[in-house]
Amino acid sequence: MVLLALSAAPAAAVRYELDYAADERMRVRVCVDEAAPLRRFRLDPGAAANLDDLARERGGTLARRGRGFDAADWKAGECLAYTVSLGALADRQARDVGARVGGDLVVSPMQWLVATDAGAPADATLRLPGGYAFSTPWTRLPDREGLRRYRIPATPDDWAGMVAVGRFPERDVTVPGGVLRIAALGGMSGDEADKMAQWMRTVVRGALAAYGRLPLDEIQVKLIASKTRGGAVGFGQSTRGQGQALTIYVDPKRPVEELVADWTAIHEMSHVAHPYLGESGAWLAEGLASYWQNVLRARAGQLTSDQAWRLLDAGFGRGMKARGADMTLHDITADMHARGAYMRVYWAGAAYWLGVDVELRRASRGKLGVDVALSRFQQCCLARMRAWEPEAFVAKLDELAGTDVFARRWREADARKGFPDLAPLYAALGIVREAGALRYDDGAPDAAIREAIMRPPRD
Incomplete structure (x- = not known):
């Protein structure tokens, strides 16, 4: 289990001691065990103003610089200490800062938890008043001496996350x-x-x-x-x-x-x-989720195969009717929020994954599919806390699957104007639109693939 592995791992060089009080204030100590001529600490832009009584516990200079602070002549084992009002952050009711949810606080750690320039995981302990709970994306470690313990993974500064505290x-x-x-x-x-x-x-x-x-x-x-x-x-x-x-x-x-x-x-x-694919990879990411939201529910027995295909077909229909047919999928993805082009982006992306899934299964005689390729990616690469460029992601999937289908179809889809023509794919799968409904031709060349895509896993 990962929890046991982490608990046995060496302590991180950066350690946080967090002490939350019922007045909604968090007392923070951040200690760094590595000496440095200049130790830099950083937060989200503007977040330094959220910290009260910030000081080096052994004295010494602490200079405000850009989005954080510089500490000259840092000694191994030194600590910073400060207090932050999580309640005040929640009262802003601002996205990526904080909000109140009933009596609970939801706040961004990037607004109050200073990070170092080390770029490595950190350890944290947390003390809570009786009856309080704390939810975080950090990895939980076994409690010790009444303290909650965590390993905080190092992720890019601009990746959003939220913690929650309350009853x-x-x-x-x-x-x-x-x-x-x-x-x-x-x-x-x-x-x-x-x-x-x-x-x-x-x-x-x-x-x-x-x-x-x-x-x-x-x-x-x-x-x-x-x-x-x-x-x-x-x-x-x-x-x-x-x-x-x-x-x-x-x-x-x-x-x-x-x-x-x-x-x-x-x-x-x-x-x-899948990994974070950036803004340009939104159609790839949202397309996979839109495809899987129907396929996986069928495999889990929550939808019939017919229901799943009808839901996919309805989504493709919404994508076909969406505006922006004069733009490539790459360009409209970049402008998706401004244009409200979600249906085009999500369902053109789903069409890509369906096409890839069918081609993989056809070429491998059923031995490969999108699920197999993604499973291989998870085993080698997913846990790395880094972003992937879409082109690098599909190239890696091809490498793991021994194909060229992911990258070849990605290039075609990214550059395509309008919605893809699904008629040839439907014909091969034996999916027939008739009188506003779907029927299925079991004599079609890829009818077995159509069934296999939605088939629940065998015991």
Whole structure:
């Protein structure tokens, strides 16, 4: 287990001691065991103003510089100390800074946890008042002497992440390969938290249907109580700052069957299986999640094969009708938010992954598929906390699968104007649109592939 491996690993050179109080203030000590002529500390732009009583505990200079501080003649084992009001950060109600969720605080650690220039993982201990909970994307280590212990992975400074503190219920869902650490925020009861855990067990079965194990060892899941519009589940987001996290807005009063019927959670869970691909890779990332949100629910037995194909077909239909046919997929992805071009970007991306999946299975006689290639990527490369350029990602998938299909089709899709013509692919798979519905031709050349894509895993 990763928890045992980390607990036996050498202590990190950077250590945080965190002491949270019921007045919503966090006392922080950050100690660095490596000497340096000049030790630099940094935060998000403007965040230095959030720190009170900042000082080197042994005295010495500490100069404000850009987005952080410089400490001259740093001695091994020295510590900085300061206090930050997490409540004040939450009161800003600002994205990537903080917010109040009922009686709970959700704040960005990048706004108050100074980082060093070391670029390596750090260790942290946390003391909480009785009855309080703390949710973070950091890797949990065994508690010691009443303190929570964590390993904080080194991720790029501009990757967003959030921690939550309050009196909320916490639940762990352990599955092959790892654990989901669930925080039920916004006033959920213990019974509602149990319902959320039951739902997440169902969701994660989709990931297991693709890879046999959770793609990462640990995932923070923040479920925020909210009265959603038109369904049991609202907005969802995947973030990677200081570890992998999912945030999903959910109505905890709705029955678990309605939660399971929604696609949002499995869509966000699908993002765990690929690295961060940057803005230019959004169509590749969102396309995979849009493809998987239907395929994996069918494999997990939550949809029939027919239901999954109809949902995919409906998504492709929305993509075809979307504006921006005069732009390449590359260009409209770069302008996606300004143009509201989500349907074109997401579903053209899904069409790419379907085409790749079919070609892989056809060429390998069923031995290879998107799931196999991504499983190989997870084993070699996923845990590295780094961004991948889309072209490098698809090239690596080709290397691992012994093909050229990922990169070749990526170049074609990225440069294509308008929505891809799916008629030849549908004909080969035996998917026939007829009187506003779909029927399936089992005599089509790739009918077996059509069935295999949606087939639940065999025992």
